[in-house]
Amino acid sequence: MIPPEPVKTNKERGLIFTWSITFLVLFPLLILLGFLMRIGQAEMKKLFLSDFYSLMTLHGLGMTALMFSFAFAIIWYLISSRYARLNIRIGYVVYFTVLIALAGLTIGILVGKFGAGWFLLYPLPFKSGTWLSWSTGVSIISLIIVGIAWLIGMLHLLYYLSKEFGGFGNLLGWQYLRRKEVKKELPPMVLVATISLVPAILAFIIGAVMLLMYLLQFLQPSLKFDPLLLQNITLFFGHTFVSVTLFCGVAWIYEILPEFTGREWKTDKVLIYFWNATFVVILIAWFQNLYMDFADPVSRQFSGQIINFLSAIPASIITIYGVIVQFYHSKIKWSFIPLMFLYGIAGWAIAGFAATVESTISVYKVLHNTMFVPGHLHTNMLMGVTLFIFGFLFYLFFENGKQHPGKLAKAGFWLFVAAGYGFVLMFFLEGISGIPRRYARYTGMGIKSMHDIAVHTAQIAVFFIIVLSLGLLMMYYSLFSNLLKKNLLKVFKTKAGIA
Ligand code: HEM
Known part of the structure; x- marks a missing residue:
C-alpha cells in the first residue's frame, strides 16, 4: 500500500x-x-396528505442521493490520496453539480409539492393530483x-484506476487467476470499489434512459410508454443504487480496519472469486422484487426466489469472515x-437476514408493502x-484515528x-402486524x-428518533469541536511562525 503523502x-x-x-x-x-x-x-400533528408525500x-x-454521493466521495478521496491521483477539478465539478441538482429537487418538491415517491413509479409522476x-x-x-455528474465521476475514477493497475481486468482481480506472477498487488478496496461502481454505471445509464423517456412524456404528454418495462427499469436502478452505496462503505472498511488491527487484508483468489460473484449478484438481485408482478413471466418469479437466497452469500460471507480474521487474536x-465499523457490519447482516426472510415467496405474500x-x-x-x-468521519477528523474522540462521542454512539434499533424495531413490529407502508x-x-x-408504534418511534438525534448531536459536537480546535491551532502556529 502506498502511504498517503500529507503535502x-x-x-x-x-x-x-x-x-x-x-x-x-x-x-x-x-x-x-x-x-x-x-x-x-x-x-x-395533522399533516396534509400532499405534505406527507412531498416529505417522503x-x-x-x-x-x-446524499448517502451515495458521500460514499462515492470517500472512495474518491481514499483512492486519490493513496493509489491513483485523480483530477481534483472533476471532483469539484461533481460536487457542485450534485449540489445544484439537489437544490433543483428541493424546489420541485417543497415549492411544487412533487410527491411521486423516491421510486417515481411510472406513470405516477404524470398523474399530478396534488x-x-x-x-x-x-x-x-x-x-x-x-x-x-455521478457518471462523469465514476468513469473518471475507473479510467485512472485501470491505467494505474494495467487494465480493467486487473481491477477485477483476474490477474490472480492466471498462473503468472502478479506484478502489482491489487488492494482489496480497489477491487471492492470497482465491483461496486461498474454495476452503478450500468444502472445509471439505464436510469438516465428511463428519465429521458419521462422527460419526453413531460414535454409531449400524448406520448405513452410500457408501464411494466419502466417499472422493471426502476426496480433495477433503485435496487442496484442502494446496494452499491452499501458496498462502497464495505470497500473503505477493507482499507481502514487493518490500520487498527495491524493485520494485512490481502487480496487472494478466494477474495477475487467471492467479489466477482458479488458483481453478478448486484446486477441480478433486483429480480427478488418481481414476485408480485403477475404480468412478468413465471420463470422470472422463480429465478427471483433462487437469486434472492444466493444473493445473501458472496459479499457478506467473505466480508464477515475477513472481519473475524482481522479481529481474532x-x-x-x-x-x-x-x-x-463492527456495528455497521452487524447492521448490514441483520438487514440482510430480514430482507432474505421477507423475500421468501410465502412470507413475501404477507409482508409485501407493509412497514417491514x-x-x-x-x-x-x-x-x-x-x-x-x-x-x-471520525477517522478523518481525528488524524486517521490517531487521536481519541473522547467520552461524549462514545456516549453519543451508544x-x-x-435508539436506532428501537426506531427500526417499530417498523418491523408494524410490518408483522400488517400495517401498510x-x-x-x-x-x-x-x-x-x-x-x-400503527399510531402507538409510530409514537414510540418518535421517542426513539429524538433519542437517536441526541446521540448524533453528541457525536457532532465531538467532530466539530475537534475540527475547530485544529483550525485554531493552525492559525495560532501560523501567526507564531511555527511550521
Ligand atoms: C432517523 C432517521 C430516519 C427517519 C426518522 C426516517 C423516517 C422515515 C419514514 C417515517 C418513512 C416513511 C415510511 C412509510 O411510511 O412507508 C421513511 C421512508 C424512507 N426513508 Fe427514511 N428515515 C430515516 C433515515 C433514513 C436513511 C438514513 C435513509 C437512507 C437511504 C432513508 C431512506 C428512506 C427511503 C428511501 C424511504 C422511502 C421508502 C418507501 O418508498 O417506502 N431514511 N423514512
Whole structure:
C-alpha cells in the first residue's frame, strides 16, 4: 500500500472536508423530514396528505442521493490520496453539480409539492393530483443532472484506476487467476470499489434512459410508454443504487480496519472469486422484487426466489469472515472507529437476514408493502451505511484515528445505536402486524385495532428518533469541536511562525 503523502494530499483533503461538512449539514435536515412523517403517522400533528408525500419523496430521494454521493466521495478521496491521483477539478465539478441538482429537487418538491415517491413509479409522476405539473419536469431534470455528474465521476475514477493497475481486468482481480506472477498487488478496496461502481454505471445509464423517456412524456404528454418495462427499469436502478452505496462503505472498511488491527487484508483468489460473484449478484438481485408482478413471466418469479437466497452469500460471507480474521487474536487498539465499523457490519447482516426472510415467496405474500420493507431498508442504511460513514468521519477528523474522540462521542454512539434499533424495531413490529407502508395516516384503514397499533408504534418511534438525534448531536459536537480546535491551532502556529 502506498502511504498517503500529507503535502500532496492537501487538495484531496480540502475536497473531502467540503463533502463531509455538506453531509453533516444535510443529513439531520433529511432526518427532520422523516421525523415529521412519523409525527404525522403518530397523529401528534395533522399533516396534509400532499405534505406527507412531498416529505417522503424529498426524504427518500435526498437520503439515497446524499448517502451515495458521500460514499462515492470517500472512495474518491481514499483512492486519490493513496493509489491513483485523480483530477481534483472533476471532483469539484461533481460536487457542485450534485449540489445544484439537489437544490433543483428541493424546489420541485417543497415549492411544487412533487410527491411521486423516491421510486417515481411510472406513470405516477404524470398523474399530478396534488402537485403542480412543472414540478415533475424540474424533478426529472434535476435527477438527470445528478446522474450525469455521478457518471462523469465514476468513469473518471475507473479510467485512472485501470491505467494505474494495467487494465480493467486487473481491477477485477483476474490477474490472480492466471498462473503468472502478479506484478502489482491489487488492494482489496480497489477491487471492492470497482465491483461496486461498474454495476452503478450500468444502472445509471439505464436510469438516465428511463428519465429521458419521462422527460419526453413531460414535454409531449400524448406520448405513452410500457408501464411494466419502466417499472422493471426502476426496480433495477433503485435496487442496484442502494446496494452499491452499501458496498462502497464495505470497500473503505477493507482499507481502514487493518490500520487498527495491524493485520494485512490481502487480496487472494478466494477474495477475487467471492467479489466477482458479488458483481453478478448486484446486477441480478433486483429480480427478488418481481414476485408480485403477475404480468412478468413465471420463470422470472422463480429465478427471483433462487437469486434472492444466493444473493445473501458472496459479499457478506467473505466480508464477515475477513472481519473475524482481522479481529481474532489481533493486537487491536480498540477505539471508537473499529467499533463503529463492527456495528455497521452487524447492521448490514441483520438487514440482510430480514430482507432474505421477507423475500421468501410465502412470507413475501404477507409482508409485501407493509412497514417491514422500510424496516429492512432503514436497518441497512441507518444501522449499516450511516455507521460506516461516521466511522470514516471520525477517522478523518481525528488524524486517521490517531487521536481519541473522547467520552461524549462514545456516549453519543451508544445512544444512537440503542435508539436506532428501537426506531427500526417499530417498523418491523408494524410490518408483522400488517400495517401498510407509505400511509400518511391510518385513520382510513377501517380496522380500529390496526389503527391503534400503527399510531402507538409510530409514537414510540418518535421517542426513539429524538433519542437517536441526541446521540448524533453528541457525536457532532465531538467532530466539530475537534475540527475547530485544529483550525485554531493552525492559525495560532501560523501567526507564531511555527511550521
Ligand atoms: C432517523 C432517521 C430516519 C427517519 C426518522 C426516517 C423516517 C422515515 C419514514 C417515517 C418513512 C416513511 C415510511 C412509510 O411510511 O412507508 C421513511 C421512508 C424512507 N426513508 Fe427514511 N428515515 C430515516 C433515515 C433514513 C436513511 C438514513 C435513509 C437512507 C437511504 C432513508 C431512506 C428512506 C427511503 C428511501 C424511504 C422511502 C421508502 C418507501 O418508498 O417506502 N431514511 N423514512
